[in-house]
Amino acid sequence: MERAAVFDVDGTLVDTNHLHVVAWWEAFRQAGHRVPMHSVHRAVGLPAGDLIARLLGEDRDRDRDGELSAAHKTLYGQYFDRLPPLPDAAALLRRLRDDGWSVVLATSASGTELAALRRAIDADDAITATASADDVESGKPSPEPVRHALELAGVPAERAVFVGDTVWDMEAGARAGVRCVGLLCGGVPRADLEAAGADAVYGDPAELLASLADSPLAGEA
Template structure:
């Protein structure tokens, strides 16, 4: 991003609200947990669901590296990821938005925030989640795992979201639900508001460096004026 481009954006006072989607705006983390568990079981791996749940939000390759033995036959990783994708796709038509998700996006867009979705999901999953939210008119841009070389907790997706919004890190706030979201924001120098809607304990989010924590999008919306997105 050139300094001239950044200066032009700053002059207009644009602010960007960057959002994770899985677990943050759409209630999918437990669906991912079960479908990853089944995909790994089919490949002969026994992994506890708690461990899987706490790895949700990482890119698929990092998730498998975290959960499976180092000496595994890595040639099977693609097959496991493919099985998860197929199992999870069965839920596409009935994914539930988290309470307040659409209203929060619309309110922020109405207040002048440029809303960017920055998801670790591939494009087809992101499309299904956008349909579940039903607030496309409020979304300025959307990025998926297909848009970056390295997924969360690497900062690539957050950095690309900043580029797409045309703002420096200081003029953006990221909203996510996992420690991997918080870690990616920390590396990118972006403030992170964490939600509990993904099922991650608040103490883990605080320890990871979350600036603020709310129950879900509806709770953030109720307290918006006192949050990083209201100041």
């Protein structure tokens, strides 16, 4: 039977979480909001509307959410030509492909942002499919992105592993019924990832690759 290795992208395969933090912080600042960067960091990985609601509250002027999101996209977009892949991200995806896994990306990115992330990873030959923000109604921590990734791979939840770096990733994977692997390279503490559903935690793609034989991504097809 096929197996699916589903990957978040930002903070998991590409070192972008803190770029998102700075872009969101500046977008909020330009709109007259003073939001601490540590608060922004803990919200990274949520869909834009949910992130704004978490940081500004439900009683905010919701008519300005679109402006904030657009400002973030513009500010973050200045990095598209130099997004840094995390160590051995491409090597990990290619190793899993060679081991018989279908590699599927599950990301809130879409369009030019997703294209920039894929260029940074530079492993399109190892990627079977991508579940992007355009394909689902609800982002993580909803299980919908992970479930859509499983549909694209054509595998049941018990034949899949989801790799991510935020509590939202772990919650989404757990709710979708897949085993979850957390990576620390997004800046979220190990205890938080484990509490949110991580079955195993590694430092970054390089450490996961080096530990593959003892990880949830081990075993025969």
